Amino acid sequence: MKLPETQVAVLEAASADDPTPVERIAEETGEQAQAVAGAAFELEEQGLLAVTERTEADLVLTQEGEQYAFEGLPEHSLWVGALSGGADEEPMELGKAIGPAGLQGEQVDIALSNFARKGMGTIDSGTITVDPEFDPDSDSESDLLKRLQDEAVDPDEVDEELVAALERRGLVEVEESTVREVALTDEGVTAMMEGVDVAETVGQVTPELLTSGEWEEVEFAEYNVQADAETVHGGKPHALREMSERVKDVLVGMGFQEMQGPHVDADFFINDCLFMPQDHPARNHWDRFALEEPAQMDRENLPPDLVDRVEAAHRDGVGPDGEGYHSPWDEDFARALALRGHTTNLSVRHLAGLAEGDLEPPQRYFSIEKAYRNDTLDSTHLLEFFQIEGWVMAEDLSVRDLMGTFTEFYEQFGITDVQFKPHYNPYTEPSFELFGRHPETGELIEIGNSGIFRPEMLEPLGVEADVMAWGLALERLFMLATGAEDIRDVHGTLVDLDFLRNEEVVY
Numbered sequence: 001m002k003l004p005e006t007q008v009a010v011l012e013a014a015s016a017d018d019p020t021p022v023e024r025i026a027e028e029t030g031e032q033a034q035a036v037a038g039a040a041f042e043l044e045e046q047g048l049l050a051v052t053e054r055t056e057a058d059l060v061l062t063q064e065g066e067q068y069a070f071e072g073l074p075e076h077s078l079w080v081g082a083l084s085g086g087a088d089e090e091p092m093e094l095g096k097a098i099g100p101a102g103l104q105g106e107q108v109d110i111a112l113s114n115f116a117r118k119g120m121g122t123i124d125s126g127t128i129t130v131d132p133e134f135d136p137d138s139d140s141e142s143d144l145l146k147r148l149q150d151e152a153v154d155p156d157e158v159d160e161e162l163v164a165a166l167e168r169r170g171l172v173e174v175e176e177s178t179v180r181e182v183a184l185t186d187e188g189v190t191a192m193m194e195g196v197d198v199a200e201t202v203g204q205v206t207p208e209l210l211t212s213g214e215w216e217e218v219e220f221a222e223y224n225v226q227a228d229a230e231t232v233h234g235g236k237p238h239a240l241r242e243m244s245e246r247v248k249d250v251l252v253g254m255g256f257q258e259m260q261g262p263h264v265d266a267d268f269f270i271n272d273c274l275f276m277p278q279d280h281p282a283r284n285h286w287d288r289f290a291l292e293e294p295a296q297m298d299r300e301n302l303p304p305d306l307v308d309r310v311e312a313a314h315r316d317g318v319g320p321d322g323e324g325y326h327s328p329w330d331e332d333f334a335r336a337l338a339l340r341g342h343t344t345n346l347s348v349r350h351l352a353g354l355a356e357g358d359l360e361p362p363q364r365y366f367s368i369e370k371a372y373r374n375d376t377l378d379s380t381h382l383l384e385f386f387q388i389e390g391w392v393m394a395e396d397l398s399v400r401d402l403m404g405t406f407t408e409f410y411e412q413f414g415i416t417d418v419q420f421k422p423h424y425n426p427y428t429e430p431s432f433e434l435f436g437r438h439p440e441t442g443e444l445i446e447i448g449n450s451g452i453f454r455p456e457m458l459e460p461l462g463v464e465a466d467v468m469a470w471g472l473a474l475e476r477l478f479m480l481a482t483g484a485e486d487i488r489d490v491h492g493t494l495v496d497l498d499f500l501r502n503e504e505v506v507y
């Protein structure tokens with residue numbers, strides 16, 4: 001009997017009494033697992049082989065599990081941190097133990113609750129005491145995490161409660177896979193005894209085969225259209241990009257035009273033109289990403305009249321009963337360059353007539369561009385985010401116009417329960433923060449900040465009409481609209497590729 005090469009290899013590797021996994025045959029023969037499975041199905045059709053399938057469950061680490069298997073569990077870090085500070089002798093302030101333990105953000109809560117659950121010591125009204133007898137090396141949870149670093153484990157072999165506890169912590173998960181095994185049938189055994197040879201098969205018709213007439217002699221390989229094939233993930237726009245395009249469509253539909261402008265700008269445009277006092281806490285080194293080289297914008301790039309008017313507003317306010325900050329104002333300080341912490345510098349440049357020339361009301365502008373902040377990373381914060389900046393200039397605007405605009409905007413994304421909270425910005429009065437409820441966690445999350453620009457900001461820019469404005473976070477809208485719970489799954493270095501492959505932003 002003559003058969004194609006892979007089929008012969010599979011028959012040779014299979015036996016009659018002991019089912020052989022397809023994966024093993026693939027390893028032994030150096031063929032792709034899919035090619036072996038394809039050959040096995042063909043042999044099954046010819047009655048030479050029996051193919052059986054079963055599902056196998058493996059316990060594997062999640063991404064977070066891998067991190068803790070490597071770094072150690074947060075509660076262990078807390079125990080070590082507190083022990084090294086002497087918390088086995090006398091109670092220690094919790095804050096003092098957390099710092100040396102290197103715990104950040106959510107890890108602190110994780111550490112505290114597991115520390116208590118495992119009886120590693122006591123936590124009482126802000127102080128911590130550790131049990132020096134606790135032995136981190138005999139913690140079954142971290143043992144299992146370490147074991148899973150090296151091998152997948154059958155969940156049935158491990159203590160059920162231990163698996164459940166680690167599953168609840170999101171550190172392990174059960175992964176199911178299909179195992180295919182093959183065994184020779186009686187017919188297969190007979191065929192092998194009689195001898196099976198490799199038939200010469202041709203996978204592709206060539207001009208030579210046709211012209212020489214050789215095509216009549218050869219056997220053509222058959223296509224098995226049912227064989228497993230590798231999943232090919234085609235390229236597609238990133239889900240956040242799709243969301244941004246969708247937001248653009250909505251805003252353009254509401255009559256807005258798009259603004260563009262520099263990512264790096266002088267503090268003058270980022271802050272001073274917004275009536276932000278030069279000693280405002282958000283202007284310190286910590287919150288902003290300053291440029292070292294060049295460190296300042298050249299003086300000739302700041303319009304001198306505008307500088308004078310902004311300085312006057314900072315010192316004395318505007319109008320006959322104006323109140324300024326009565327504090328020093330320094331042009332050099334205003335010329336410092338930084339990555340913009342918000343995209344309101346673009347609004348300023350447009351309102352001041354520096355982008356599109358002088359603008360007469362009514363006007364509506366927006367941008368969806370990156371802003372940069374030195375935040376602590378967590379499920380809702382990254383070092384950069386896309387801000388949906390927008391403003392409307394008109395003769396008479398009120399809070400109702402502002403709220404109505406948001407209601408109309410968010411409704412397009414199925415978000416109908418936006419909540420407003422009074423807020424303070426140096427440049428708006430009144431000001432409102434916007435909140436929305438996360439569809440999965442039920443938490444209220446901040447989605448934006450808004451208000452009506454103050455005269456102290458508008459007069460120096462030369463704007464006589466009213467202007468209402470806002471900065472909304474595209475990522476937060478994305479989370480509310482898609483149910484994503486951790487922004488780090490969506491962009492940054494830890495993205496969840498499966499989520500991005502499968503998420504469709506369609507409305």
Ligand code: PHE
Pocket residue numbers: 341342343344425428449450451469470471472
């Ligand atoms: N700049 C504000 C922020 O980043 C958003 C905002 C813009 C608020 C315009 C009011 C007016 O939070």
